[in-house]
Amino acid sequence: MKLLLRNICLPLTQFTLEVDVEIQSQVTAIFGPSGAGKTSLLDLAAGLRRPKSAVIQLNDRLLTDTALALNVPARSREMGYVPQDLGLFPHLSVRRNLLFGYKPARNSLFSFEHVVNVLEIESFLPRGVTDLSGGEKQRVALARALLTAPRLVLLDEPLASLDLKLKAKIIPYLRRVRDEFQLPMLYVTHDPAEVAALCDEVLVLERGRFLRRGTPREILDEVLVPRGFG
């Protein structure tokens, strides 16, 4: 996987998101304090926000190039997005949430049955999403994103709303998804434990700029733990 985020410029309320980076790791943490611009960066990648300037390319596919007035719409970007609040549709059952973006028969790895089995959500299928617990909702949101057979998964603080006990239950599912589907992921978090458990590389974002990048060990040991992000 190669994700290019070149010449990114997106004015936010308190600062401007200015990023120029190439990402090749399988699971890359976008790590930083609240309000650093992490969600805005994911929104840009997903095509949900229009930058002032940007070149965004995933593998050989150009998605955004403001100089060429090119902006592939979100629906055609083939990115599975799990937002912080999960974005489950409250008026639909779990099954209908999952089927909303499902592309059948494109790849057996992403078949409905396989994804449902990997995340162990079969027993929830007839239920309404408002009846699920926090951890169950996380798994459904993740499954829904996977069922679109995405080329990149964007996870925006997917465990932020869970307590430590639930986080410990969900992290193995995320690991299983990472290993089973071999999908590249951008994983936004401000929790060092999630970085250490799931990510191959860490990019540290503060006030709209990447300050540092490295392996989880390098970053967690040298910079982040003493500063206490979060």
Added chain:
Amino acid sequence: MSAEDWQIVWFTAWVSALSTVVILPFGLAAGLLLARRDWPGKSVVETIISLPLVMPPVATGLLLLKLLGRRGPLGALLHDTLHLEVVFTWLGVLVSLSIMSFPLLVRSARVAFEEVNPRLEQIARTLGASDLRVFWTITVPLAARGISAGMILAFARALGEFGATIMVAGNIPGRTSTLSLAIFQSVQMGEDGHAFRLLTVSVALAFAAVWASEYLARKKRALP
């Protein structure tokens, strides 16, 4: 209740329902635009839409009469191109009810659309949905209770409309006479018993409509 009375009740109910159906697409479009878009002159459009709520209904009726009369700009056009007569026909009733109830539907639809979390619509797009699919499968279902409440309010407003209707459609028995017009006429002619019978039906219809609207609004508030 005589057969004529039931004809009046039936005519009032169906033309009110029809006016609600006619204004629905326009009300949804206006509500959505007002809720989601900003453009120069938006407040002017909002004010114009709300005018029938605050203007005397007879004044609105007079404007419609001048506009839709055979010599009016729109009335002449409709007559010449489609051979349609609006004034003093059931179409006049329909137009009056539609114009007078439109602001209530738009206001409810606007609030309903404003309450839909735009993040859900964005996520639907990342799942491959087109704007149209997002609108019909996410936005409208999530706003449905507010829209339904607005439709019921619009229907109830149409049921009770008087001033604009009498200006545009008159009170022609068997053709344009509605419950409100018939009650007024009965009182004018000293037929108080007849007026009260129609009044009872009118109250029952209005009560049912407003109660249904309150019920939907309560269910909406109770949603998690």
